[in-house]
Amino acid sequence: MLDDQSQNGFDFGEGPDVGSVKDEVRRQPTAISLFSGGGGLDVGFHQAGYRTLACIEIDDQACLTLEANRDRYFPGAEIINADVTEVDKDELMARHGLKPGELDVLYGGPPCQSFSQIGKKDNLNDLRGRLLFAMVDYARILQPKTILIENVKALQSAPDLNGVRGGALRQLRKALEDLGYAVACRVINSAEFGVAQLRQRIFIIATKGDAFSFPPPKHEPDSFRTVGEAISGLPKPVAKGKTPKFANHIDVTPDGDKHRISFVSEGKFLAKMEDAPIEVKGRLAKKDTTKFLRLGRKKQSNTLRCGEIFFHPTQDRYLTPREYMRLHGFPDDYILQGPIRGRSGSVKNLDQHRQIANSVPPPVARALAAALAEFLQETAA
Numbered sequence: 001m002l003d004d005q006s007q008n009g010f011d012f013g014e015g016p017d018v019g020s021v022k023d024e025v026r027r028q029p030t031a032i033s034l035f036s037g038g039g040g041l042d043v044g045f046h047q048a049g050y051r052t053l054a055c056i057e058i059d060d061q062a063c064l065t066l067e068a069n070r071d072r073y074f075p076g077a078e079i080i081n082a083d084v085t086e087v088d089k090d091e092l093m094a095r096h097g098l099k100p101g102e103l104d105v106l107y108g109g110p111p112c113q114s115f116s117q118i119g120k121k122d123n124l125n126d127l128r129g130r131l132l133f134a135m136v137d138y139a140r141i142l143q144p145k146t147i148l149i150e151n152v153k154a155l156q157s158a159p160d161l162n163g164v165r166g167g168a169l170r171q172l173r174k175a176l177e178d179l180g181y182a183v184a185c186r187v188i189n190s191a192e193f194g195v196a197q198l199r200q201r202i203f204i205i206a207t208k209g210d211a212f213s214f215p216p217p218k219h220e221p222d223s224f225r226t227v228g229e230a231i232s233g234l235p236k237p238v239a240k241g242k243t244p245k246f247a248n249h250i251d252v253t254p255d256g257d258k259h260r261i262s263f264v265s266e267g268k269f270l271a272k273m274e275d276a277p278i279e280v281k282g283r284l285a286k287k288d289t290t291k292f293l294r295l296g297r298k299k300q301s302n303t304l305r306c307g308e309i310f311f312h313p314t315q316d317r318y319l320t321p322r323e324y325m326r327l328h329g330f331p332d333d334y335i336l337q338g339p340i341r342g343r344s345g346s347v348k349n350l351d352q353h354r355q356i357a358n359s360v361p362p363p364v365a366r367a368l369a370a371a372l373a374e375f376l377q378e379t380a381a
Contacts, residue, residue: 032144036055045369054092069334237317249322253316261317290302
């Protein structure tokens with residue numbers, strides 16, 4: 001279905017035999033991206049045949065990544081390096097020749113730290129939590145035909161400002177329904193769509209008229225893609241300052257960390273290693289099952305997170321940004337910009353590993369985008 005160039009009634013071809021460029025662009029469903037980050041949603045929507053008009057992202061490094069890939073993955077898109085709350089929505093519409101109700105999809109993944117189980121869980125008391133409702137503010141002005149919002153699974157139980165469990169999501173649904181949208185929600189495991197990662201995220205899709213039906217999973221657990229399958233074929237990474245054969249395949253693991261990693265068996269975590277000396281384990285407790293994890297080749301990766309970089313299955317080093325991209329389903333010609341952070345180091349803005357960990361896996365985005373395109377075609381008939 002996803003490889004059919006004429007799927008859903010939209011003409012996604014780029015050759016001269018499909019008519020003029022103007023007609024070709026007109027037939028493509030249009031989208032605007034909020035909280036674009038490293039571009040995971042944007043890549044998936046492009047692969048499903050959409051024309052993204054604008055990507056709005058506050059982080060400087062993420063915007064450099066978007067710009068580096070614009071010609072190939074979001075041709076003609078306006079990259080706006082700004083806080084989404086400070087963008088003039090009327091001017092945005094005017095620049096792209098949009099009238100209310102003409103945009104096909106508004107999509108984005110607002111900051112999730114406020115709702116994350118491993119974060120501080122400040123929920124709507126945190127400014128980042130309130131940014132969830134920026135999607136509603138844009139919808140009120142743009143009146144898009146459909147809206148896609150991605151966030152952490154824990155949003156389902158996040159309290160509202162009155163402390164009512166699950167209130168944040170109910171408040172979001174009501175705000176969208178008050179604008180005339182039908183709202184559908186589902187938690188999706190990325191592994192079900194060919195990603196070598198057990199990543200569960202909630203997707204909220206609002207549509208005018210009929211409610212959206214989520215596409216069925218493409219893979220069952222016995223056919224989930226493995227870490228070994230995802231990162232196979234990559235050569236040994238190069239050191240910082242060298243030019244890799246595959247972009248972003250750079251190893252910055254400090255020597256001290258390599259020593260620690262050497263004590264961890266494949267598919268295990270440091271706290272469980274009985275032969276690791278106390279100076280290597282530090283204050284780790286046996287319950288620390290997600291810290292200092294070495295991935296297994298025959299398993300799926302744990303969810304990629306911003307606060308930890310997993311170990312390579314067989315080599316004593318951290319996974320490179322390119323290997324993270326493979327585990328996330330990014331194409332090999334997609335290039336990250338910005339610094340690469342060693343685990344003990346720090347950077348001001350989003351480093352390359354974090355750009356990936358914060359993003360939606362493109363295969364998931366593509367499947368949902370294709371289903372939305374089909375929904376748009378059916379409702380337009």
